Amino acid sequence: xxxxxxxxxFDDSTFNQRDLIPTDAKIPIPANTYSDMPELAQHCNQCxxxxxxxxxxxxxxxxxxxxxxxxxxxxxxxxxxxETGLPFVGKSGQLLEKILASVNLSTETDVYICNINKxxxxxxxxxxxxxxxxxxxxxxxxxxxVDPKIILLTGATAVKGLTNxxxxxxxxxxxxxxxxxxxxxxxxxxxxxLRNPSREVGGPKWxxxxxxxxxxxxxxxxxxxxx
Ligand code: URA
Numbered sequence: 001x002x003x004x005x006x007x008x009x010f011d012d013s014t015f016n017q018r019d020l021i022p023t024d025a026k027i028p029i030p031a032n033t034y035s036d037m038p039e040l041a042q043h044c045n046q047c048x049x050x051x052x053x054x055x056x057x058x059x060x061x062x063x064x065x066x067x068x069x070x071x072x073x074x075x076x077x078x079x080x081x082x083e084t085g086l087p088f089v090g091k092s093g094q095l096l097e098k099i100l101a102s103v104n105l106s107t108e109t110d111v112y113i114c115n116i117n118k119x120x121x122x123x124x125x126x127x128x129x130x131x132x133x134x135x136x137x138x139x140x141x142x143x144x145x146v147d148p149k150i151i152l153l154t155g156a157t158a159v160k161g162l163t164n165x166x167x168x169x170x171x172x173x174x175x176x177x178x179x180x181x182x183x184x185x186x187x188x189x190x191x192x193x194l195r196n197p198s199r200e201v202g203g204p205k206w207x208x209x210x211x212x213x214x215x216x217x218x219x220x221x222x223x224x225x226x227x
Contacts, residue, residue: 021043021046021047022043022046022047022048023046023047023048024048024049025049025050025134027049028137029137029141030137031141031144032144033137033141034141034145037062037066037142040061040138040141040142040145041059041061043138044061044119045059047119047138049134049135050119050130050131050134051131052076052117052119052120052121052127052131055119055120056119056120057083057085058082058083058085059118059119060077060082060086060087060115060118060119060120061085061087061118061138061142062087062112062113062114062115062142063086063087063107063112063113064107064111064112064113065107065109065110065111065112066112066145067146067147068107068109068110068111068112068146068148069110069148069222069223070110070112070148070149070150070151070152070215070219071111071112071113071114071142071143071146071148071150071152072088072100072111072112072113072152073114073115073116073139073151073152073153073154073158073161073162074087074088074113074114074115074116074154074155074189075115075116075117075126075127075154075155075161075189076115076116076118076119076120076121076124076126076157077115077117077118077119077120078092078120078124079120079124080093081120082119082120087113087114087115088113091194092189092191093190095190095193095194096113099190099208100212102209103212103213103215104216105215105216105219112142112146112148114142115158116132116135116136116139116157116158116161116162117131117132117135118135118138119135126157127157127161132157132160136161136162139162148182149183149222150182150184150185150215150218150219150222151179151182151183151184151185152184152185152187153184153186153187154187154188154189154190155186155188155189155191156168158186158189159172159186162179162184163177163184165177169188169189169192172186173186173188173207173211174186174207174210174211174214176218183218185214185215187211187212187215188204188207188208188211192204193205193208
C-alpha cells in the first residue's frame with residue numbers, strides 16, 4: 001500500500017455523520033447532523049434505535065411551517081398517524097387544530113407539530129424512558145432546524161421526554177418553563193380533553209382556553225419586541 005493510500009485512511013473528511021443509519025441508540029446523533037428536515041425524515045424511516053421501528057408503517061416526523069415560531073410537541077403517533085406519516089391527524093389532532101384556531105394560530109403560518117417519539121408504540125401505550133431517550137436526538141435536531149421561540153408540550157410524557165421534568169401535568173400546565181433558552185409551556189394533551197369534555201370554569205377545557213390565550217399573548221409580545 002502506498003503511503004498516500006495509508007494516509008488517506010486517516011482522512012475523515014469523506015466520513016459524514018449523515019450517512020450513518022442510526023440502527024442502535026448507542027450511535028450518537030450530534031447537533032448539526034441534519035441540514036434539513038427531509039434528510040432527518042429519511043433517517044427516521046430507517047431508524048432502529050429502539051424496538052418501535054420494527055412495527056412502523058411510517059415514521060411520523062412533523063407537519064406545519066418549517067420555520068414556525070411555535071412548536072407543538074406531542075407524545076407519539078397513533079394509528080392514523082402511523083398510516084399517514086403525519087402527526088395529530090386523528091381525533092385529538094382535530095381538537096388541537098381547533099384549539100390553535102381559536103386564537104388564530106395555524107400550521108400554515110405559525111405552528112410546527114411533532115412528537116417525542118416518531119414511531120407508534122404498540123396498542124398506543126406510553127413510550128418507555130428508553131424509547132424516548134433513543135428518539136430525543138431527532139427532536140433536538142428538529143428544534144434546532146425550526147428554531148421556534150415557543151414550545152408547547154402536550155401532556156406529562158412530552159414534558160418528561162424533552163425536559164426530564166417528571167411532575168404531573170395538572171401541577172405544571174400553564175406555567176412558562178425556560179428550557180435551553182426557549183420558552184416552553186406544558187399544556188393538557190388534547191386526548192385528555194376528549195375524555196374530559198366539561199367546559200365548566202376550572203375544568204380541563206376552561207384551563208386549556210386560559211393557557212392558549214396566554215400563549216397567544218406571549219407570541220404577540222415576542223413579535224412586537226422583535227420588530
Ligand atoms: N397523540 C400524540 O401525542 N401525537 C400524535 O401525533 C397523535 C396523537
